[in-house]
Amino acid sequence: MAVADTFGRALRNLRISVTDRCNLRCAYCMPEEEYVWLPREEILQFEEVAALIDVFTGLGVDKVRLTGGEPLLRRDLPRLVRLLAAKPALRDLAMTTNGVLLAEHARALRDAGLHRVTVSLDTLRPERFTVLTRRTTHAQVLAGIAALAPAGFTGTKLDTVVMRGVNDDELAGLIEYARTVAAEPRFIEYMDVGGATRWSMDQVVSRAEMLERLAARYGRIEPVVEVTTAPADRYRLADGTVFGIISSTTAPFCADCDRSRVTADGMWYRCLYALKGTDLRGPLRRGVPPAEIAAVIADAWRARTDRGAEERLALRERAPLVQIGQLRRDPHLEMHTRGG
Ligand code: SAM
Numbered sequence: 001m002a003v004a005d006t007f008g009r010a011l012r013n014l015r016i017s018v019t020d021r022c023n024l025r026c027a028y029c030m031p032e033e034e035y036v037w038l039p040r041e042e043i044l045q046f047e048e049v050a051a052l053i054d055v056f057t058g059l060g061v062d063k064v065r066l067t068g069g070e071p072l073l074r075r076d077l078p079r080l081v082r083l084l085a086a087k088p089a090l091r092d093l094a095m096t097t098n099g100v101l102l103a104e105h106a107r108a109l110r111d112a113g114l115h116r117v118t119v120s121l122d123t124l125r126p127e128r129f130t131v132l133t134r135r136t137t138h139a140q141v142l143a144g145i146a147a148l149a150p151a152g153f154t155g156t157k158l159d160t161v162v163m164r165g166v167n168d169d170e171l172a173g174l175i176e177y178a179r180t181v182a183a184e185p186r187f188i189e190y191m192d193v194g195g196a197t198r199w200s201m202d203q204v205v206s207r208a209e210m211l212e213r214l215a216a217r218y219g220r221i222e223p224v225v226e227v228t229t230a231p232a233d234r235y236r237l238a239d240g241t242v243f244g245i246i247s248s249t250t251a252p253f254c255a256d257c258d259r260s261r262v263t264a265d266g267m268w269y270r271c272l273y274a275l276k277g278t279d280l281r282g283p284l285r286r287g288v289p290p291a292e293i294a295a296v297i298a299d300a301w302r303a304r305t306d307r308g309a310e311e312r313l314a315l316r317e318r319a320p321l322v323q324i325g326q327l328r329r330d331p332h333l334e335m336h337t338r339g340g
Pocket of ligand 1: 029
């Protein structure tokens with residue numbers, strides 16, 4: 001059963017955060033010294049996640065991505081992957097990770113049935129990584145990426161948040177590196193999401209500027225023509241190399257957005273910019289029958305009017321979405337809680 005929202009967007013693509021904890025402190029996501037964490041007893045058990053996925057697949061969801069926080073900090077993650085991979089309704093089961101713990105878990109995740117992995121990689125320079133993430137684990141990230149193909153993964157993507165004056169001189173370097181590890185690079189415009197408390201427009205490198213810079217280096221760049229609801233616009237260099245750009249800040253894709261997100265404690269958000277979500281943990285733990293939870297989800301999706309990134313774009317003065325005080329009061333507004 002496909003459920004469509006007020007703009008005709010289907011409920012298809014779900015991102016599940018399995019933890020709000022992270023082992024990096026990226027400047028665009030977790031720049032503060034201290035955070036308010038979700039209470040442990042409120043974090044969904046794997047069986048609860050699997051039960052929710054059954055409800056969502058019954059409503060048309062066929063793509064699930066595990067995220068966080070850093071999903072590999074969740075103990076025994078391959079067990080969850082195995083539970084989900086056994087569901088025939090899931091056409092695509094992927095994970096987004098920062099790669100730090102990937103080398104040690106890649107094979108177990110693949111054996112458990114994970115289809116694809118996206119690794120966040122913002123720089124090829126260890127010293128820059130340390131400044132950007134406040135951690136010294138760059139070599140582990142590269143080892144994690146290198147472990148994917150031997151473990152049997154294909155379709156790997158490398159996601160880079162491009163920030164002016166931080167890593168915007170590495171676009172070509174990242175394309176060259178991605179070739180060597182059989183991955184597709186994707187460049188993400190720096191977004192003013194919750195948690196990006198140091199965001200400012202002058203640090204955003206737009207898709208147009210990225211393309212201009214890459215054309216100066218590689219010559220002609222052609223758009224890849226495809227019908228998809230994927231967030232990245234894909235482009236091809238003359239030698240056939242394909243890369244993507246996710247232009248959520250300057251050219252949002254709200255019109256096609258079929259994504260929603262469940263936090264590790266079971267709050268369901270229908271837009272990355274949404275300030276309010278729907279608690280699914282409560283009904284699940286109270287033993288509300290799945291059909292009733294499905295009805296709550298379907299009703300909320302049918303009423304969905306969100307087009308958060310477009311509304312942000314329409315603002316004359318643009319500043320971080322949420323201030324620190326509000327983030328402390330409601331950590332669900334944080335990107336690391338909501339899952340990117
Ligand atoms: N820890 C995992 C990782 O690093 O991939 C998964 C969670 S992380 C929140 C998911 C994605 O959100 C990452 O690719 C990250 O770069 C992206 N992200 C976080 N804050 C962002 C921002 N302000 N603008 C654009 N992308 C952002």
